[in-house]
Amino acid sequence: MDRRDFLKTAGLGVAGAAAASLIPGGLHAEAPQASTGTMAQNYPGVGLLGFGCMRWPMIKGPDGKDIIDQAKVDEMVDLALANGVNYYDTSPVYLQGQSEEAAAKALNRYPREQWQLATKLSNFADASRANSLKMYRRSLELFQTDYIDYYLLHSISGAAEFRRRFEDTGIMKDLLREKAAGHIRALGFSFHGTREGFDELMALHDKYHWDFVQIQMNYVDWNHAVRDANASYMYDELDKREIPITIMEPLRGGRLADLPAPLADQLKSREPSRSLASWAFRFCGSYPRVQCILSGMSYIDHLRDNLETFLDFKPLTEEELAFLDKVGGDFEKYRMIPCTGCQYCMPCPWGIDIPGVFKFYNDAIGDGTYVSGPEQEGYARMRRRYLAKYDKSIPAARQADHCIGCGVCVSHCPQRIRIPREMRRIDSYIESLKQETL
């Protein structure tokens, strides 16, 4: 067991590290909800359920712009912390750049040692050393702290990108220095890409000693990833090197909480009262090298459901793991667009609602309202409803037919969806529906 390394870096229960400027946490006398059971932990001190701060609810601000609904966030964080959710994953670019600030507002109400901060160096637009340092310092400043528990090189796909964004600019050296000084407790990266890219980064382990790695893992991507490396492969590679793993997209952008009926029925018939999401979380949590599973909870009810899964955590049996792997294979046969709604592609310069169009398309496949042709039962009604729902979901000027195929979005997509091509495919599908030439 080489968890010692990890414990060292994670800084569990390290006293005296808290910054002096902390606001006392005594404001919260009432416990938000009585908890039953304790938060599952694969690594001592780290709650197995982590809070992904990428999908918080947005409301309209006084000037008409989108702002995070801070009251709802605070309420969720209160409940989460009270139940042992102590890992908070954010980034300077999430939620139109507001995620870190909202997370800081919610977390700074509690003593620093009660929560662990995971944030990222998201230097996509400007990878210069000056900009990267600015980004790093701003994170420390916002959270009024002098250390970050988990610092991630945000979304790299291989050695080439790593060199371009981190090595060549010299920022990697700065980060290693910060780590030695204790300002970064654990240094790792989040990954989206091919098996070759992953191998390249694993090869760098000897040089940089990754303290943890964040990968996309769920029972579909385990063995049935479309273009990227299978999660099972990456897990084995990390396990071999005893590197703790943080999981992102355990629900594949929520899609695994809303499965097509034939698949949902299989899960429900086994455990009728459990949510579909709970299966996906238990899948990830059953692998011991997983230290934290991030869930991008938007509503307190997501959190409540997740707590039910994690407070009384039951790992899956071998048979159940194999069953989910098979469900994952069947899921891929629906050929949905693997968009997780992360919004990295947004804003599209031409105004297209890319994740919205994909979600609409996938939802219809998932709930059985996809129109396959005139031979389908109830074709006329289904066609009418499909088109009406499309217009209702997406304003006309943001629909697929407005995509000019400029391709700016392609490099931003962590799932490497060929967005213009998919847009054109959906556009011709809708067009043939409208003209009834399907």
Place this chain on the structure above:
Amino acid sequence: MLRTIRIILAALFLVGITLLFVGIGLDWWGWMAKLQFLPACLALNAAVIAGVLVLSLVLGRIYCSVICPLGVFQDLVIRIRRTVDRKHSFKWHREWKWLRYAVLAVFLIALIAGVQVIVALLAPYSAYGRMVRAIAEPVWGVALIVPAVTFVLITVLAWVSGREWCSSVCPVGTVLSLFSRFSLFRPVIDADKCISCRRCEKDCKASCIDIDTKKIDYSRCVDCFDCFGDCKVDALKYRFAYAKTSEAKSSGPDRGRRAFLAGSALLVGAAARAQVKKNDGGFAAIKDKVDPERSETLVPFGAGSVKDFYGSCTACGLCVSACPNHVLKVSTDPEHLMQPYMSYTDGYCRPECNECSKACPTGAIERLERGQKATISIGIARVDYDLCVAGRGVHCGNCARHCPSGAIRMVEDAAGHRIPVVNEEQCIGCGACEFLCPSRPLSAITVNGLSVHQSR
């Protein structure tokens, strides 16, 4: 009994026509609009014209009490007035011949001379349609003012003097009165029975019952049968006018229960359109499109020519309600006030759609079959290369990709950029290119109307 039947039929027509203007039921009860007299005249729909005239000659101005939505609307106002003020009474007066024939003359001259504004303002069915549309899909400006003024005028007039509009102004009413004067069946006062209580006279919203002479002016009577309930001595009968004697006995008392069926019919029109929900996440701000300067107005496929179109349109707005692609809009141009024109800011004229041609009751838009659009050109697209993003090296071609007639092709210009060019002989003017052009607010590719539509 007769009155109950009249009310039920009127309610059905009012609800049906109101729903049409809200955009519901074109395929099921679109025929109700086709029965409207003036539109049928403009459409040269001989069957409907003859039908309405024969109906008036046989049964009187039933049309005004049942089929005409503006008439039924006035009945609603009068009904409310009676509920509010039970003592209120109307008063008989002589037929105002000079006024009704003068209005009719002006109307006919305007119709022949093509002064469509006057025709559109006086046409009863169109006036009603504009009122409903103003509530269902309010747009600020003239499109709201004209129906608002109509509404106030008609409501006040009905409140104060009943069906005065129909008796003395409405040109359709005047035309029908020429026939109803001689109607075969009509309400007749039995002078022997009548006790001259004047209940019917005071209750007659058309002011057409003169108890002093025991006569009814059938040129104004709209066969509402309200007077039948008023008469305590059964002196009123609906019977064959040219029979020698009157029947001895009457049947069916129908007073008492008066189902106020049409009461809430108008509210149906107020059902506001569902709002488009804006999604979360960061969106690039996009400017709303604006209409370009067009050398000629765009009018729908099936209009034949701009002149023909505006010459036979009574501005009822039914096509605007029917257009699922939000292409047809109401004009505020004084020359074509309240008449529709085409705009490609919110959609384009889709190849599979023929809704406006199905809706139009006047024949201003001729009925088109599916796919027939491909054989007609209503305009020609042209490119403004200063605005075109492709000319600046952006990979685009969205116009060419969506052109349903294949009239736009991408070619290489001197700088090596792939830019769109239009084959004018293939372009039908549907506006797909203009609507889908990424240039905002003004599209780089826009359509100029053709004065006379061409075949392709």
